[in-house]
Amino acid sequence: MMKFVLKTLINAAAIGAAAWLIKGIDLTGADWGHKALTLVLVALVFGVVNFFVKPLVKLFSLPLFILTLGLITFVINALMLLLTSYASGQLSLHFKVEGFVPALLGSLIISIVAWGLHMVVRDED
Structure with a gap:
């Protein structure tokens, strides 16, 4: 359970960094606490999308993985972020x-x- 919480918090921090650095990614809220809660909830949605949808998309795009030598991964990750936004x-x-x-x-x-x-905060496995 602790591993799940840690991964969710890491994803929330990463999404927060992206929202802070990229102009087209918006995270709105009244105060810091509301934004932090929104980040954690968005990280949960992001985790669910990556757990259920991403493997199916990778499976169906296997020929593109071979053709592009894996560079299609960047496009798939962007599509997962758009799906998370939706x-x-x-x-x-x-x-x-x-x-x-x-x-x-x-x-x-x-x-x-x-x-x-993930490199700084190591798992105990």
Whole structure:
């Protein structure tokens, strides 16, 4: 359970960094506490999307993985961030990604920040 909470908090920090750095990724809220709660909830939605949808998309795009030598992963990650934005809108969370280019840049930042935080905060496995 602790591992799940830690991964969710790392994803929330990575999404927060992307929202802070990329102009087309918006995180709105009245105060710091509301934004922090929104980030955690968006990180949960992001985790669910990556757990259920991403493996199916990767399976169906296997020929593109081979053809592009894996570079299609960046596009798939951007699409997962756009899907997270859509699902967050349906859940009335104040998180929005406005277009493919901000999603692509945001997914790169989320990947880098999450990777860095996972290197700093090690699992006990």
